Structure formats: structure tokens, C-alpha cells
Amino acid sequence: DIQMTQSPSSLSASEGDRVTITCQASQGIRNYLNWYQQKPGRAPVLLIYDASNLETGVPSRFSGRGSGTDFILTISSLQPEDTATYYCLQYDSFPYTFGQGTKLEIK
Amino acid sequence: EAQLVESGGDLVQPGRSLRLSCTTSGFNFGDYAVSWFRQAPGKGLEWISFIRSKPYGGTTNYAASVKGRFTISRDDSKSIAYLQMNSLETEDTAVYYCSSGRFYTFWGQGTLVTVSS
Numbered sequence: 001d002i003q004m005t006q007s008p009s010s011l012s013a014s015e016g017d018r019v020t021i022t023c024q025a026s027q028g029i030r031n032y033l034n035w036y037q038q039k040p041g042r043a044p045v046l047l048i049y050d051a052s053n054l055e056t057g058v059p060s061r062f063s064g065r066g067s068g069t070d071f072i073l074t075i076s077s078l079q080p081e082d083t084a085t086y087y088c089l090q091y092d093s094f095p096y097t098f099g100q101g102t103k104l105e106i107k
Numbered sequence: 108e109a110q111l112v113e114s115g116g117d118l119v120q121p122g123r124s125l126r127l128s129c130t131t132s133g134f135n136f137g138d139y140a141v142s143w144f145r146q147a148p149g150k151g152l153e154w155i156s157f158i159r160s161k162p163y164g165g166t167t168n169y170a171a172s173v174k175g176r177f178t179i180s181r182d183d184s185k186s187i188a189y190l191q192m193n194s195l196e197t198e199d200t201a202v203y204y205c206s207s208g209r210f211y212t213f214w215g216q217g218t219l220v221t222v223s224s
Binding site: 036038042044045046049053087091094095098100 | 152211215
């Protein structure tokens with residue numbers, strides 16, 4: 001199975017800050033990686049697909065990059081509504097696997 | 108607008124069965140694969156099952172944790188996916204989500220399955 005190591009596990013930052021979350025795959029997954037945002041009691045929401053493509057309707061402050069084993073989600077200017085848990089998902093091969101999640105809070 | 112609605116979650120005793128449904132609308136369901144995911148209370152997300160679209164053979168894949176106990180299926184005429192869950196264990200307690208679309212764009216709101224005596 002492909003292990004997805006996501007870091008940090010939690011993060012506190014101020015409004016307007018630039019924030020980065022990383023996911024590292026235990027083996028190459030090409031660009032088959034999604035980033036999701038999940039708020040308490042809600043379903044995950046797709047932010048980035050295929051590592052670097054912004055899903056329709058997602059604010060442009062979110063961006064993703066990477067390929068192979070190393071991936072980064074960046075929020076360029078943190079907003080209060082970005083408080084959530086963020087997950088990466090690899091879907092290059094079965095079993096699909098998620099990172100452990102990053103809980104992001106606003107100071 | 109694409110919509111997915113999960114249903115069928117309930118409180119059941121260990122060893123019993125349950126069938127979840129994922130009723131969809133607003134997109135060409137038959138064109139896309141479907142996956143089921145779950146999230147145990149206070150935990151992260153876990154993928155558990157996948158079914159390809161019929162043009163790609165309708166084949167299935169399962170996580171080791173559910174293989175042999177859960178069965179995924181689809182009825183394209185009704186735009187519904189199912190998850191038959193047998194021999195339920197307390198560790199299966201979770202919110203279950205279905206997802207579809209080209210990049211797992213679309214998700215339902217989830218349905219709660221509680222396995223407890």
C-alpha cells in the first residue's frame with residue numbers, strides 16, 4: 001500500500017498568512033493526488049485535483065503543485081473561513097490512501 | 108447541479124447486515140466510477156470500495172478491512188450505487204460517504220452507521 005505522510009498535523013496561522021501543507025507518498029503516484037477541505041460535520045470538498053488543478057468555484061488563493069512523491073498545498077492569504085481540516089488523497093493505485101489530515105486554525 | 112444522497116445508515120448489532128444507497132442526480136452517473144469512503148468518529152478519511160463504470164467493465168476493488176464482507180454495486184438505470192455490508196464489526200462504526208465524478212468531485216452528505224450491541 002502507498003503511505004501518504006502529511007504534515008504538519010496541525011497548524012495555527014494568522015489571517016493573511018501564507019500557509020503550506022505537504023504530502024509525501026511512499027512511492028511515485030504520478031500526479032494522481034487530490035486535496036480536500038473538510039469542516040466539522042460536513043463532507044469533504046475538493047479543492048485541487050491531479051495535484052495542481054483548481055476545482056471550479058474554489059478561491060484562487062488555493063494552489064497545488066508536485067508530482068511523483070512530493071506535493072504541496074498552498075493557501076496564499078489565509079481567510080477565517082479556511083479554518084478546517086485538509087486531506088490529501090492518492091488515487092494512483094488501490095487501495096486509495098489519504099494523508100492523516102492537517103487541522104488548520106486561525107489565530 | 109450534481110447531488111449525491113446517502114441513505115440506509117442505522118444502529119445495528121455486531122454480525123448483522125446493512126445496505127447503504129447512494130442516490131445521484133445532476134450528472135451522467137453511468138459515465139463515472141463510484142467510491143465509498145468512511146470516517147470513524149474523530150478520525151481521518153478512509154477509502155473502502157470502488158466500482159468502475161460499465162464501459163470500463165464495472166469491476167470492483169476493496170480495502171483489506173472490508174474485503175469479503177462488503178459488496179459494492181450500481182444500477183445505472185436508477186443512477187444509484189449500493190454498498191452491501193455483511194458481518195458488521197464495531198470497527199465499522201463511521202459516517203459513510205459516496206463519491207463520484209471525474210476527479211471524485213461530487214460527495215454526498217454522509218450516512219451514519221453505528222455497530223454496537
